[in-house]
Amino acid sequence: MTARLPALATALAASALLITPPAEAGPGCDGLDGIDIPASAMSLPTGGGHVTAVTRTPTLCQVDADLLPVDPAAPPIKMRLALPQAWNGKAMMFGGGGYDGTIPDLTAQVPFGPADRPTPLARGYAVFASDSGHQAGPVGVPSLDGSFGVNDEALRNFAAGDATKKTRDASLFLLRRAGAEPGEIYFAGGSTGGREALNVAQRWPTAFDGVIAAYPAWNNLSEILDLGHLTRILARPNAFPGPEKQALLHESVMNACDGLDGITDRVISNPDGCRFDPHALRCPRGADTGPHCLSDPQIASVMAMSAPFRWPYPIASGETGYPGFPFLSGADMRTPLLGFGTTPPANPMPDTSGYGMRFWDQWVKHFLTRDPGHDPLAVDPSAPGEWRQRISELSAIQDRNDADLGPFQRAGGKLILLHGAADELVSHWSTTDYQQRVRDILGDRATGEFLRYYVVPGANHANAGTPAFAAGWDSLTALETWTDTGRPPRNPVVTDLNHPRTRPLCEHPAWPRYVGGNPDDAASFRCQQPAA
Template sequence: MSAALVLAASAPVPAAASPAAPDCAGLAGVRIPASVMSLPTSGGVVTAASVVPGGYCRVDADLHPVDPAAPAIKLRVALPLAWNHKALMFGGGGYNGTIPDVTANVPFGPADRPAPLARGYATFASDSGHQQNPASPPSLDGSFGVNDEALVNFAAGDALKKTRDASLFLIRRAYAATPTEVFFAGGSTGGREALVVAQRWPSAFDGVISAYPAWNNMAEILDLGYLAQVLSRPGAFPDPAKQTLLYNSVIKACDGLDGVTDGIVSNPGRCRFDPRVLRCPGGTDTGPACLSDPQIGAVTAVSAPFRWPYRIAGGETEYPGFPFLSGADMRTPFLGFGTTAPADPMPVTSGYGMQYWDQWVKYFLTRDPGHRALDVDPRRPGKWLARISALSSIEDRNNADLRPFARAGGKLILMHGAADELVSPYSTSDYYERVRSVAGPRVTESFLRYYVVPGANHANFGTPAFAASWDSLTALERWVEGGRAPAGQVVTDLAHPRTRPLCTYPEWPRYRGGDPDSAASFFCAR
């Protein structure tokens, strides 16, 4: 397979010759030569290696930077005692800064199937080249952005290839064999990283699972900055009760458009909800049963495309906005609007995206921790325009030409929840259409499947309307190893005893009659 590249440190050994268990003790203190990585580092070293409860060898290592002032990349490899001769890398989330759980499942993974490590995969991941301040909210520490090497490791994805190369070196060292396939799986920032590896290193991974990917990171950041300003205006922030009112009103208006009333809007493209139907008398806030004019303006801004009147080097011109269903569901307030309005300093009770914007302004844009994020206007950035443009060429990983990945035999499964609060599903649909436009329908069909899951939110956070669960890894294995493309797939709701057909975009599940909790009662409509 294309990912089973021979590393310079050792000669290939047939997979059949690998031992039943890894040489865990022999990895302690091992030096990782800079020459085994295709991007510049100062080499690395294994800092710990031991067999842990759960029956696998855990290996921790540091990859040293070129810039002495930059932090190391901290990585972890989990080596199963009974290896299946495959490897899988996990992506991160938010600003990263911690090593993802290498024993975990893939995004939207199945509850009734073992996680990759338990299936025999050697799994690995890294913190992407910086360590989060423990005092910061999880994945919301952007302070590493003041260092150029750390910023590029994270934002451009350089740490991904360094981690992959070093981890495969350790896997080969442990088993005296090369993996037959190497896969990547990630969601959100990790979904973006999944697209980065397919774009930048088309032969490095044989199969990729990208869920709710924040691929156009700069474009979304500019939209989040604009929304932070809108929601911070006097009287504009809809409190939790009003958010619940909005969500329930959208469900009531659009739930039945798929033929059944089940709390899920399966065809959001037909949902034409006008928040003005909730207007308070006279447009003045009179309580939780209505929205004031400023609040209607705010929720409309959230759902509308945000366009900026200037050019940036990354080439993006807008962010498509969010479905009305996305930040209004008070079962997941942290990811959407939050429970309090954005302000300076930014409250931890504001939405995740507002806090993300705050960190970006302080450490990526101005590199001034004291700078007030709400003082930067994404519509009129003034002296910050040149810096925004430069960062866009690093952060927006928007190369839609995946034909090299397809030619290398790579397969890509792309997924998004239709009610995502943090990364717009419209954005992922836009990327899919770009890929299809560049590669053509036939080539795209040969290597890419894209699914939008109705009712699913961001990473099954909180209590979504539909907690998506699907064995995408088995589907990817069959596609990569046997050429059997996914077909007739079914997605399970972990929060309710029900299933739905997993429809390829732009199709959606329409009720045909029968048990509304059974996928057999639906068909994929276009």
Template sequence: MKTRRFAGPVTALLLAAALPLAAPAAATAAPECAGLAGLTIPASVVSLPTTGGRVTSAAVVPAGYCQVDADLFPVDPAAPAIKLRVALPENWNRKAMMFGGGGFNGTIPDLTANVPFGPADQPVPLARGYAVFASDSGHQQNPASPPSLDGSFGVNDEAVKNFAAGDALKKTRDASLFLIRHAYGRSPAETFFAGGSTGGREALVVAQRWPTAFDGVISAYPAWNNLAEILDLGYLTQVLSQPGAFPGPDKQTLLYNSVINACDGLDGLRDKVVSNPDSCHFDPRTLRCPGGADAGPTCLSDAQIGAVTAMSSPFRWPYRIASGETQYPGFPFLSGADMRTPFLGFGTTAPANPMPVTSGYGMQYWDQWVKYFLTRDPRQNSLEIDPRQPGKWLDRISALSTIEDRNNADLRPFARAGGKLILLHGAADELVSPRSTNDYYERVRAVAGPRATESFLRYYVVPGANHANFGTPAFTASWDSLSALERWVDRGQAPSNPVVTDTSHQRTRPLCEYPAWPRYRTGDPNAAASFAC
């Protein structure tokens, strides 16, 4: 299907380090664009079952590249089509990049965007000459729904497998490469994948399920154990919906500031960033209102302390599910998370029935999942389903876990094929727990062994960074992971002493391999050179 490039000895790596990064081949001529309109995509070019597809439009857009839109048709006539898009640059570098989605997907990602936590001072993949492609993962969002929060496609089994199991990823990849071959007269020399959140899970899915399909993968804040997290979100939805339990925005700010005041400086510098969350042992009971009753924005009631503690604690369910997962590790609200982005965490209003759009993202996600994936009844009150005691829904939960928990930690086939994986997570993520990614990384090391894991995987936790640089994070992460991945794939030169930039505060930090974290030593507090991992 493709060739993998050099992975030579240490001496060759040292020589390669002195060479400039180059494309694998000279840029090509402009793609054939108009001739792609109406092109049939044979079912035979897609390795998973479809009934073929067709290009619906192909034209040069004002930005100067050829945009190709196509539909891939389902096997089940009741299932939605997969809508995909390919951006074909005039000066192609003979590489391709697939983008992952977010939330429940349902829209095609912006092909002119950057990779997750990407560099602000470098061109995006399309501007670098990549042919970029993506899809809506096999369903179309209702425009009236909040972005990425329409789960109504969950009533169809093929649509669920396309989205949750990742079938649409391979279908999109195969069809897009077919279109790229038609446009340029040749296949890409290298193909990469980048995604965050749901897209981060999708990045791990392609490495797990199709180890030869992508040369390099960037997975950021991946929701890999999707079913496990959903059960925790359901439990937290119930906790926060109880009378008096929801901490409003003022109390969320109080909690955030209190955590920072207690834990900032444990890494050697007071800079509003908690670099080592494991060292932060803030006790929310220090904010208790007199007598435990709600006395306003300067304290937390007993019910609110219970809710905050529940969100930051592991959630374990007392039954078995087929994926083998037993818990979700909780969210790092007590380790420096930014309470100024409440939509991703608590929200601004308590969960209720019907679910308010001002409740937390995770609570709305749970509500959609219950209505369309679990019960397949849009009238179902999601607050009535208890993840601790699901009753008649246990079998359905267990069955969905085999589709939604993408927890295969054996990445050795991907490594043997020459694949390289960069894994990233913000330490203050409010929506996908970095503790969960820590868990997956440790599982991979346990299966492959530490030395073998080091040969194909790097995992970095970014202090102060939240979910997708949403809102006003304490640290707005920016790192050129794509160039690092190219050097690793092209030359066998693994990332070495990378530096991440905080674009909001004009400062840099060393990007430390997990479980290391940056500690301030001496010198300019805004310079990475003043820190050590």
């Protein structure tokens, strides 16, 4: 675990920050221009690194660097570090999203973070991140460029998380050269960044003091197989429910399940209690007769999306399936970038198909077959034929599924897990599975010492579009308090960033039940445990 300053030194440092003008309060960039980063500074193999640019402002120092690959055919890892003058003595690493390929915004908030609190950089954190070891090409959505997957080193940097540790080590080297030795180091990421967050706790348990993992795609290969399965189903003739039918399904589920939590407020807070049957929307004789009903092929598609997908062959990671998506529990699949998309999958893959379908397309072309002309609809995840061995090999890289977090727990690490119950792209059922695996290995008591898991009703993937509930919670302050004092989050409250309302943030498996009073006030709800 990173070294912690003694309490007295910490207090003195804090006092100094209060009485010293910001321009003199922290370390600067002097001596960082153009320096080399030795390969020995990183615990994983690299070709070393080099600072490519240093930018100075009155309030911070920004350093850009390239970390060079071992394979000369592999792209570099491009990383960035921002060190504020009014430094608080701590550091934060941000994870990426999708296929990465760009450096995250270092001025951003943590995933599902609050709107009324400063960002980590504004709080005085030294913040750093990387593009995970490749640079996205000129595509419509940079995070959907998987072309780097043809190179083994670039693939491991991204999928196995190697770039995360290399970036962390290089950033610590630069901070120390600047005279800044962080007392605590945190990691925050969502989606792919959530997988990276869990990966650092798994693989390098002493590298970070605390981790925020939001909607984590930890079993990436397994999810991709499910996405491929669904892509092929939605591509069948007459199987794709268009935007009007998606709206019909969403409203029907909302009407059937919204009040199960004691109040009708367009948020399904008890998703596990939702029992809507899409057959209630069946068109006469199962034929497609218009936007006011679902045909039999469309019902089959909707049912497949909400059902677990199992493959009948072993893979190296040991995973056997993916739990499906909670589309029948309030997710609004009309979110253009996520969800169903507006047109069915095809080859070539339309830009108007769902994010997950395009993710599958890139994976087939560049990870699996390494043939950019390969038809993604020609690969059947249930019976992959000649690609079965390659799928197994990739699973060992992409499924970051070691749930034995005992070393992280024993080192004093703290983990906050967050997920939206209406996530259209990464299933919260998968995160629930991961948390249960941790409990099965470590037991309830040890798990409770370092892990908290919260499911936010109505929240979708990364607050994209107009979710029923746009989650905002100051998880960073909660993590700081837990790390510094040993006090875990107590009765946390989450805010809807799009509406003036709050809800209790219930530790899974509890959910917020309305008990009376102002429906926009968290005090009017109680965390309800599921029925036995």
